[in-house]
Amino acid sequence: MNQKSSKLYTKLITSALVAGSIVMPAFQPTAFAEGSTYFAVNNNVGTADSVTFFSAKAKDVVKVYSADGNTLLGTGKASKAGDLTVKLKNQLTESSIQVSLTNYNKRESEKVDVDVPEEATTEALSSDNIVVNNNVGTADTVVISGVKAKDVVKVYNAAGEILLGSAKASKDGAVTIKLRSQLAEDTVQVSLSTYNSLESDKTDAEVPEEMASDELSADSITVSNNVGNSDTVFITGLKAKDVVKVYNATGETLLGTGKVSKDGDLTVKLKAQLAEESVQASLTSYNKIESEKVDAEVPEETTTEALTPETIIVNNNVDMADTVVVPGLKAKDVVKVYNASGETLLGTAKVSKDGDVMVKLKAQLTEEGTVQVSLTSYNSLESEKVEVDVLEEEVTEFPN
Incomplete structure (x- = not known):
C-alpha cells in the first residue's frame, strides 16, 4: 500500500x-x-x-x-x-x-x-444379629446375619483394640468370620462397614462358655477284665466323632482312648491289665469339652469252673507215655495235669475244637494214688484242681 x-x-x-x-x-x-x-x-x-x-x-x-x-x-x-x-x-x-x-x-x-x-457412617450392628461360636478344637467364629453384598464385618477383642478377624460379604445374607485364635474373654466387639460408608460404632457381643459334653451313664459302660489279653471298656449309645477316655480309679492316669467312627457303640482297648476295683470314663462330643468322669466298677477276672473228676480217665500205660483224657470241652480250653501234690506240671493240652482232649504226660507216672487236673477256659483263670485216681499198671495174667 x-x-x-x-x-x-x-x-x-x-x-x-x-x-x-x-x-x-x-x-x-x-x-x-x-x-x-x-x-x-x-x-x-x-x-x-x-x-x-x-x-x-x-x-x-x-x-x-x-x-x-x-x-x-x-x-x-x-x-x-x-x-x-x-x-x-x-x-x-x-x-x-x-x-x-x-x-x-x-x-x-x-x-x-x-x-x-x-x-457417611455405617449404622451399628444390633447384638441380635451377632452369634459367637466358642468352638472346641476348631477356630472360633462369629456369624452376622442381615448383611448386604460388599459389607465388611470386623471382630475385635473385648477392649476393641485388637482385630481378631474380618470378612467381606459376597452376597446378601449372613457372613461368617473365622477368628485367628481361640477366644479367651467374655465378650468381643463387632463393627460393620457398608459400601461407601465409614466403619460403624462397635457393638458388644457376649462369648458363651465352651459347651461341656454330657456325662456318660454308668449303665452304658461295661468293663471287661480279661485274662490273657488286653482289658477293654465297652460304651453304648455314642455319636460319630465322640471320644471316650478311660482313666484309673483316681482319674489321674489315662489308660486308653477311642473315637467313634459312626453312631453306635465303642470298645476302648486299655494299655495295661487292670489292677484296681474301678475305672473312670469320660465323653468328649464333637465341638464340646470333656465331660465329668464317671466311675465304673471293674469285675473280678472270671475263674473257670472245675472239672468233674468222674469224667476224667487216666491211662497208666506200660512202655509208652501215660495219658489223661478229658471229655466235653470247648475250643481253646486248656487242660493241665499235675502230680499228686499239685506242684509239678506233668502235661498240658489245648482243645482245637469242641470235644475231648488227650493230655500226653511228660514222664511215666511213678506215684501211686492220684494226679490233679485243672481246666482253663478262654478268657478265664485256671480252675481249681481236682484229684483223679491213678490205677496201677495192669499185670498180664498167665493163662492156666
Missing part, C-alpha cells in the same frame, strides 16, 4: 469508529444463582470423591476448586446434555468447595460455594 492509500484507510477507520459503525465483540460470563441446587458433592469412602452437576448442556465445563478457590481439584466437560460428574484428584478434607460453570462460547462463571457433607 502506497503512502496515499495508507492515509486514506486510516482516515476511513477513524471515521467509522467515531460514527459507531464498527463495534468490538465482548464475551459474556456464564451465570447461575448463588447457593443453587445444581450440585451434589459425593464425599465417598474408599473411592475417589466426586461432584455432580445436574442438567448440564453439551460442551459445558465444570471446575471444582478448594474452599479458597485457589486450587483446582478437578474438571469435567459434558459430551452431551444431562448430568456431569467430575471425579476429583484427591479425597476432600475441607467442609466446602467452590464450583464454576463455563458454557460454550462464554467466560467462566463466578465460583459458587458448595458444602461438603461428612462421610
